[in-house]
Amino acid sequence: MxxxxxxxxxxxxxxxxxxxxxxxxxxxxxxxxxxxxxxxxxxxxxxxxxxxxxxxxxxxxxxxxxxxxxxxxxxxxxxxxxxxxxxxxxxxQVRVTGRKPNTNCPGCHQPVLVKANKPFRCPQCDAHWHENNWWRWTGSKWIVLKMGR
Ligand SMILES: [Zn+2]
The missing domain is CATH 1.10.3730 (ProC C-terminal domain-like fold)
Structure with missing residues (x-):
């Protein structure tokens, strides 16, 4: 591991x-x-x-x-x-998860750890990492914040 x-x-x-x-x-x-x-x-x-x-x-x-x-x-x-x-x-984060952040959240620029094909929700700004892209819910639809990591 x-x-x-x-x-x-x-x-x-x-x-x-x-x-x-x-x-x-x-x-x-x-x-x-x-x-x-x-x-x-x-x-x-x-x-x-x-x-x-x-x-x-x-x-x-x-x-x-x-x-x-x-x-x-x-x-x-x-x-x-x-x-x-x-x-x-x-x-x-390293203490809790054992892993270093590998990217910055495009919503709030916090360092976060995301894995390929593993959904993640930013605890700071609620941006979603899903299907290897970053998404945000506008209230009526999902928009892509950033393609890829
Ligand atoms: Zn964020």
Whole structure:
């Protein structure tokens, strides 16, 4: 399945890198024990990260089993999808659908994701993507807003 989300390992790597100055300063202060301090520091970070993920996903699964199932079906992960900038820079749409917008709505110029032969209705301006063209209902008839994507 295609997925435009930031890969999980990259989000985790950014987290580790962001925290690493603290570990390095700690290792410099406690120089003689640096060989123990560094693995302990990064080990703690890793355990903390995994525990946070387990907790977040467990929490979502417990209180919103259907939401959890829907996120899973779209290829998401409640924990990684909820992480903000700068660790995860995905847009709201990528977080929810897993896909980047591939065009702009001709009605309101919002970036949207449309697929060939799959009808879509713009939530902003009610333009319709149908039979691979953009349409608008004028109140009495359908007019083509734009041919193709
Ligand atoms: Zn629109």
């Amino acid at each position: 295609t997925n435009d989300r930031t890969p999980h390992w990259l989000v985790q790597l950014r987290f580790i890198l962001l925290c690493s100055p603290v570990g390095i300063v700690l290792a410099l202060i406690l120089a003689p024990w640096a060989i123990f301090v560094l693995p302990a520091f990064f080990g703690t970070l890793f355990v903390f990260w995994q525990a946070s993920r387990l907790f977040t996903n467990g929490f979502v699964k417990l209180f919103d089993p259907e939401g959890h199932e829907a996120i899973r079906r779209s290829g998401g992960d409640p924990f990684y999808d909820s992480i903000g900038v700068p660790l995860n820079n995905d847009s709201e």
